[in-house]
Amino acid sequence: MMTKDKDIGLEAYFEAGRAATPVPSADLIGRIMADAQAQMAPAIAPTETSAPRPGLFASLIEAIGGWPTLAGMATAGIVGVWVGFSQPAGLDMVAEQLLGAEDARYLVDLLPAFSADFEEG
């Protein structure tokens, strides 16, 4: 049977053992913290999706391709209006080349009767 003296002797070993507890290496600490960071990532994701929802106008702009597309559409519209008001000189030539001179003139002079009425007053 174990005597009291022997038990006290064992305590000296335990004391030495407690004093010699291994210290985690920097590498181990780094690995554990990397794991903690990696496991935390999915928990952060929902906060990103909770950003304010875009409004109807913003959604429409987004649907047609965003602001660059909108700017292109506006430019095309302005050019169309300008072409409509001031017929570019080159347009006759292009029409003649494609359709022939007579057809082109016919196409351009849409309302000759109106023109005559206008001259006669």
Added chain:
Amino acid sequence: MPFDAMSDTPDEALLVLYANGDFAAAQALMLRLTPRVLGYATRLLNDHAEAEDVAQDAMMRLWKVAPEWRQGEAKVSTWLYRVVSNLCTDRLRKRRTVALESVAEPEDGRASVVQGMIEQERAVALDAALATLPERQRQAVVLRHLEGATNPEIAQVLEISVEAVESLTARGKRALTVALADRRKDLGYHDDQG
């Protein structure tokens, strides 16, 4: 929560903070728990590199369980000791029983010093003697006498009754005394030294 303010925060609260996205809480938990986990694993495995792997694995399981942790059910340290016990048991099953003679001797020959054992030698002798104990006795003795766990805590870790813990610890200490006495004889010490 600032890192400095976490020194008095319980483990369980830190784990919940971490689960809510507080990385500083993970750092505080890591600094507090890793030395204990590593110390316990080292004593069970007697292999520092393998014990580091077990420590990392156990902490990884803690990070994973954090979102589902229910406060008040178990202490984080008790839960971790149980995880480490199981991981070490798995590893020990995969290798042969380590003979006392094969455990690392003091490398620099200080074992030949006759006038008493210095602290480091005692620690080495203890580790070698612990390695000769049956696994459950070793777990109980290490938790009780080196990790400072109470008998009810050890009962939770090993999933046995408190009476069984007391029995395991008593038998473990008896076996340890015998193993250390044998080692002292092998090293040429006499009973009245050290």
